[in-house]
Amino acid sequence: MADLNVNIGVLSLKNPVMTASGTFGYGEEFADFIDLSRLGGIIVKGTTLHHREGNPYPRMAETPSGMLNAVGLQNKGVDYFIEHIYPRIKEIDTYFLVNVSGASVEDYVATAEKIAALDRIPAIELNISCPNVKEGGMAFGTSCQSAASVVRAVRAAYPKTLIVKLSPNVTDITEIARAVEAEGADAVSLINTLLGMAIDAQRRRPVLSTVTGGLSGACVKPIALRMVWQTYHAVKIPIVGLGGIMNATDAIEFLLAGASAIEVGTANFIDPQISEKIVDGINEYLEKNHIASVKELIGGLML
Amino acid sequence: MKKYILDFRVSENVQLHDNYALLKLTPADGCPLPEMLPGQFVEVRVDRSPSTFLRRPISINFVDYPHNELWLLIRKAGEGTRTLCGLQAGEILNLVLPLGNTFTLPESAQERILLVGGGVGIAPMLYWGKYLKGKGYTPRFLLGFRSDKDLLQYDQFRQFGEVYVSTEDGSLGEKGFVTQHSILNEPFDRLYVCGPKPMMVAVARYARERQLFCEVSLENTMACGVGACLCCVEDTVEGHVCVCKEGPIFNIEKLKWQI
Numbered sequence: 401m402a403d404l405n406v407n408i409g410v411l412s413l414k415n416p417v418m419t420a421s422g423t424f425g426y427g428e429e430f431a432d433f434i435d436l437s438r439l440g441g442i443i444v445k446g447t448t449l450h451h452r453e454g455n456p457y458p459r460m461a462e463t464p465s466g467m468l469n470a471v472g473l474q475n476k477g478v479d480y481f482i483e484h485i486y487p488r489i490k491e492i493d494t495y496f497l498v499n500v501s502g503a504s505v506e507d508y509v510a511t512a513e514k515i516a517a518l519d520r521i522p523a524i525e526l527n528i529s530c531p532n533v534k535e536g537g538m539a540f541g542t543s544c545q546s547a548a549s550v551v552r553a554v555r556a557a558y559p560k561t562l563i564v565k566l567s568p569n570v571t572d573i574t575e576i577a578r579a580v581e582a583e584g585a586d587a588v589s590l591i592n593t594l595l596g597m598a599i600d601a602q603r604r605r606p607v608l609s610t611v612t613g614g615l616s617g618a619c620v621k622p623i624a625l626r627m628v629w630q631t632y633h634a635v636k637i638p639i640v641g642l643g644g645i646m647n648a649t650d651a652i653e654f655l656l657a658g659a660s661a662i663e664v665g666t667a668n669f670i671d672p673q674i675s676e677k678i679v680d681g682i683n684e685y686l687e688k689n690h691i692a693s694v695k696e697l698i699g700g701l702m703l
Numbered sequence: 704m705k706k707y708i709l710d711f712r713v714s715e716n717v718q719l720h721d722n723y724a725l726l727k728l729t730p731a732d733g734c735p736l737p738e739m740l741p742g743q744f745v746e747v748r749v750d751r752s753p754s755t756f757l758r759r760p761i762s763i764n765f766v767d768y769p770h771n772e773l774w775l776l777i778r779k780a781g782e783g784t785r786t787l788c789g790l791q792a793g794e795i796l797n798l799v800l801p802l803g804n805t806f807t808l809p810e811s812a813q814e815r816i817l818l819v820g821g822g823v824g825i826a827p828m829l830y831w832g833k834y835l836k837g838k839g840y841t842p843r844f845l846l847g848f849r850s851d852k853d854l855l856q857y858d859q860f861r862q863f864g865e866v867y868v869s870t871e872d873g874s875l876g877e878k879g880f881v882t883q884h885s886i887l888n889e890p891f892d893r894l895y896v897c898g899p900k901p902m903m904v905a906v907a908r909y910a911r912e913r914q915l916f917c918e919v920s921l922e923n924t925m926a927c928g929v930g931a932c933l934c935c936v937e938d939t940v941e942g943h944v945c946v947c948k949e950g951p952i953f954n955i956e957k958l959k960w961q962i
Contacts, residue, residue, distance in 0.1 A: 425931035429948075432706040433799075445933075453943050460924050460934035464754040467926060471933045474943055617756060669757060669927040670748065672708055672799060 402686035403693040404679070406440070406660050408638050409586035411523055411561045413440035413495065413661055416694055417651065417679045420642050420665030421446055421499035421525060421565075422471065423616075424675075426485050427492065433672040437493035438679055440661060443525050444485070446499045447515075449507045451477040455532060461598035461607040466617030466644070467666060468596050470610040472532045473501050478511045482518065490520040499565070501527040501537060505553045512558040522560055526551065526585075529567030529592035531614045541567040541592075544579035555584035563640060566590040566631075568620075573627045574634035581635045589640035589663065590631060591624045617666040620644045625657050632658025632699055647674070648681020655682075655697040706799065706929070707737050713794045714772065719855055723823065724788035725764070726775045731795055736773060739766050740805035741831035742920055742952045745775065746928040747787060748797040755783035757926050760947070762826040762897070763801065765833065765859070776855065778823040802928045803951045806831055806895055806918055812839045814892040818864075819881055819906055821847040821898025825855055827920055828897060832863040843867070845886055847902065851875035882909055891915060907955040917955045921946045 404415035418441035424430060427442040436442065454474025461468040475481070481498070489496055498515050502508035508526065515524055528541035528550055540546045551564055564580040566573055568591035577588050593614025598607040606612075624643025631639055641659030645651050646667045654662045664675045671677070686694060711728035718724055730736065746758035765774035779785045790796065809816055816835065820828040825846050835842040842864040848854055851874035860866045868876030869884045877884050881898075882905040896906045897920035910917035923946040925935035930948030937946050938959040944950070 423927070423932060425929070429927075429929040429931045433708055454933065454936070457936050457938070457943075458924055459936065460926055460932075462755075462757050462924075465756055467757060469926075469932065469934055474933050474936070666926075669932060672927075672929070 402683050402691065403695075404683060406694060406698070408523070408563065408640065408661055409561045411495070415440040415679050416655065416659075416661040416682065417675055418443055418497070418640070418661060418663045419668060419675050420663035421527070423665040423668045426489055427496070428488065430668065430672050434676040438676050439494050440679075441495040441497055443497045443499050443663060444481075445475055446473045446501045446527055446530065447475050447478050447481050447511060448473055448501050448503070449478055449511045451475070451480070456609040458607060458609055459613075461613065463596075463598060463615065463617070463619065466615055466619035468598055468608060468613035468615050469593070470532045470608045470613035472610070473530060473537070478514045482514060486518055486520070490518075495523070496521055497523045497525055497563070499525045499527050501530055501533070503533075505550050508550050509553050509557045512554045516558050516560060523563055523586075524558065524560070525563045525565050525589055526554055527565045527592070529565050529569075531567070531569060531593055531595045531612070532610060538567050538569060538592075541576060542570050544575050547576050548579045548583050551580045551583040551585055561586045563587040563589050565592055567592050568623060568627055568643075569595045574630050577631045577635045581637050585637060587638040587640055587660070588631065588635065589642060591620070591627050591643045594620055594623065616644070618644045618646050621650060625653060628654055628659050629657040629701065645678070646670075648678045648685060651678050651682055652685055652697060655694065656699070656701045658699040658701070660698050704738065704740070704801065706802065708797065708799050711773065711796045711798055713790050713792050713796060715792055716790055718788075720852060722779050722853075723855060724777050726777060726787065726790060726796070728773045728775065728796060728798075729771050736766060736768060736771055737801065739763055739773070739801040741834045742805045742827050743801040743803045744951060745798045745800040746802060747775070749783045749786050752782055752786040755786065758799065758928065759783050759787065760802070760922070760925055760928060762920070763830055764826040765830045776823060776826040799928060803947060804949065806952050807954070808838065809840060809893055812841070814840070815890060816840060816842050816893045816895070817845055817886070817891045818842050819845045819847070819894060819896045819898070821881060821902040822849075822853065824898030824902070824920070825860075826897070828895070829856055829859055829863075831895060832860060836863040843886070845869070845881050845884055847881035847898065848875070880905065882906055893917070896920070904960055907958075907960060910955060918952050919955060919958070920951045921953060922951065
């Protein structure tokens, strides 16, 4: 077995494979299919200060090699998470990270402060990039100024590992990455979904209730890889790469592009066992190529 | 109930006229079928269909435990289901199962029960009917189709109870929608419904007017099938809930349909 350990700031993951927020519930939903403790981390559903019903149905449209979603951060709020979910998941032997979102800077701060008090949650992923909510969400992540302001406020209130999830729906993602690094983010994760839309030609109407939604799946991988590679050369903090990772080879490509860890998202819907298979696949790649540690792959792209 | 991800072998593909196929499946490794309840569904991975990205949720049509066989009734609705309908005997299909909840068992064997299915919505009613009969109940079936050419599984349903048919063009059974069938003039205690949404809304309205117990099986567009992605939500008195996890079976009193 090769050394699969990677670091995100002070956070030491047993392997670089995490599951992406919004695609893996609270992990429990997949417990029949895989050994959750074999994952490097589980990033739970986007959590907000208050209960959110999310967007009306229809919320999903299939596309070739991908899907659009317009869930809109449906969740029961951070207090519900702390009271009902956390006690159930805290005994599972992997890191649980909470994806935090908000409609205002104050919301982000208040939610992060509540999560900070949970012993078994060593990090949050600050979601400033959700394309499916009218207030907050992507609006925070599409300008350096607003991204910096929310990260600055959360950084002051949240002492543990702070990962900031970036939007690809910007002109230059490296500018945003630099801005959040300057405010004390420990890492960045990229990319969130790409803004897209689907049309039902027969009905001449949009498929999604919100007209536009977030595109994910295999089709976004080249864009995500490019952005990870660009950001790797723009910041010093670690990068968590995601976007269309469907197998171990995809994951290794992200590591080579500069990601220190990866998140598996939409692929969980097609193969509920894929995240564990990717852990095994990375190990096989390392052993086959006589590479002692997965850290040797990070940023190892040769030009 | 434990969920599994298993490979199945197509033991038979019965083409039921142009638009439907009945896939009979057995576990590829020969293991016994896991427990499955009426109303539950499976998520089928569609290989060799380039534009099909996600699994397809398909109702459990029938579970034949003595023959270790699972039946899926599939309507050709798009490229994914067309590919499934074209599978040959011997081919392998990957399934996640069993998913979702089940119908509510009647309280007494004396209750008058009607199972209503429209089009491919008849699929879950066959296994539910068999299950009810096995438990000592007396289910009756009302099946609605566009025309006699669309009639599905009539002989299979007859094994488990009386079958009434309505067709929109009157080519078989009574003419009209299921809600216009004369069997509905008889008193019932419970209705279980699966079919196109307008049909389910109409039957639900009928049930509500008479204060009858009524459960419907919903089919919203879904991705994960296990309650993780929150794509397939239905608006209920308890807020947005996942059809894949809290459903697909819902009591109509919980739904915020305009009925």
